[in-house]
Amino acid sequence: MLDACIDEVTARAYEIPTDAPEADGTFAWSSTTLILAEVDAGGRRGLGYTYAAGACRELITGPLAGAVKGHSALDITGAWESMVRAIRNSGRPGLVSCAISAVDTALWDLKGKLLDLPVCRLLGVAHPEVPIYGSGGFTTYDERHTRAQLERWVDAWKIPRVKIKIGESSGSDERRDLDRIALARKVIGPDTELYVDANGGYRRKQAIRVAHAMADHDVTWFEEPVSSDDLAGLHEVRDQVNPDVTAGEYGYDLTYFRRMLAAEAVDCLQIDVTRCGGITDWLRAAAVAAAHHIDVSGHCAPNLHAHVAAAIPNLRHLEYFHDHHRIEQMLFDGALAPDGGTLRPDQHRPGLGLEFKHRDAEQYRVR
Numbered sequence: 001m002l003d004a005c006i007d008e009v010t011a012r013a014y015e016i017p018t019d020a021p022e023a024d025g026t027f028a029w030s031s032t033t034l035i036l037a038e039v040d041a042g043g044r045r046g047l048g049y050t051y052a053a054g055a056c057r058e059l060i061t062g063p064l065a066g067a068v069k070g071h072s073a074l075d076i077t078g079a080w081e082s083m084v085r086a087i088r089n090s091g092r093p094g095l096v097s098c099a100i101s102a103v104d105t106a107l108w109d110l111k112g113k114l115l116d117l118p119v120c121r122l123l124g125v126a127h128p129e130v131p132i133y134g135s136g137g138f139t140t141y142d143e144r145h146t147r148a149q150l151e152r153w154v155d156a157w158k159i160p161r162v163k164i165k166i167g168e169s170s171g172s173d174e175r176r177d178l179d180r181i182a183l184a185r186k187v188i189g190p191d192t193e194l195y196v197d198a199n200g201g202y203r204r205k206q207a208i209r210v211a212h213a214m215a216d217h218d219v220t221w222f223e224e225p226v227s228s229d230d231l232a233g234l235h236e237v238r239d240q241v242n243p244d245v246t247a248g249e250y251g252y253d254l255t256y257f258r259r260m261l262a263a264e265a266v267d268c269l270q271i272d273v274t275r276c277g278g279i280t281d282w283l284r285a286a287a288v289a290a291a292h293h294i295d296v297s298g299h300c301a302p303n304l305h306a307h308v309a310a311a312i313p314n315l316r317h318l319e320y321f322h323d324h325h326r327i328e329q330m331l332f333d334g335a336l337a338p339d340g341g342t343l344r345p346d347q348h349r350p351g352l353g354l355e356f357k358h359r360d361a362e363q364y365r366v367r
Contacts, residue, residue, distance in 0.1 A: 025167025025201025046110025104278025137164025167201025
């Protein structure tokens with residue numbers, strides 16, 4: 001097993017409809033696309049995935065497969081560097097980085113299976129349990145739907161922190177935003193942390209006004225109050241509001257995270273293992289944040305984040321996003337339960353502890 005070389009890389013795309021219409025401050029959607037990457041070596045198969053457009057499939061089976069085939073399955077850094085070199089002329093940010101992320105997480109899963117160890121043990125466990133926050137609260141939800149989701153997180157699953165979407169229609173309905181914040185606080189009570197996410201829907205001073213208006217509801221997390229591309233704007237808002245200002249989910253490389261931190265734009269850096277370059281670069285991004293004395297939070301894909309998040313000291317929590325929770329519970333054996341407000345990586349299953357339910361997923365496969 002120690003000399004196993006990568007001999008096959010495959011990818012499939014699946015489009016899963018949402019269970020209700022969904023939207024945030026700047027986007028609406030009715031389905032989520034999952035790209036599954038599988039890597040074979042030594043008679044074992046590792047899996048990884050990303051939530052991105054179907055074009056990732058061709059990137060994985062084309063240039064990325066060519067870059068990693070023949071590499072030792074244990075030398076992930078070398079395979080990762082080969083992938084980055086292979087896509088130089090295609091551009092690193094965006095879909096290419098998502099495709100690299102899917103293959104990289106599959107390589108870590110494969111390494112764990114070859115060595116019969118969970119990924120968190122390969123990396124070194126800093127936290128046996130990873131805190132999570134419930135995330136959803138879409139702007140398309142009515143009061144009944146919002147209330148039911150919040151009650152499930154807080155009362156049934158005992159999650160002590162929750163997040164809803166605001167910034168509706170690119171910030172054009174502040175009154176409804178504030179009404180929904182008030183509703184959320186009423187439903188969850190005074191002891192649960194309340195987070196909001198504008199998805200870049202506000203202008204700078206508008207975001208500051210909204211933050212002041214929601215002060216009575218004790219909101220402690222204000223995600224993307226303005227566009228994450230507006231680093232000066234994030235810094236301006238951060239300087240004038242009480243909630244922690246956060247962003248980073250659209251980081252596709254280390255340079256992005258370095259710029260965001262150098263601009264003092266965030267109180268907590270969000271990193272997405274399905275976009276940033278996989279587990280390999282997630283660890284590096286977390287280290288860059290640690291050098292700036294900043295915590296990090298894993299963005300979405302909770303079952304991919306659980307192992308890598310358990311391995312870093314400067315972790316705040318993971319986002320337990322409604323869409324991805326639903327998909328991962330449906331399509332992966334070994335998906336972790338959110339009860340008690342934490343995820344505990346299964347240290348009795350090798351790799352990431354997940355197996356894909358190909359038969360169950362076939363109805364969603366994009367040919």
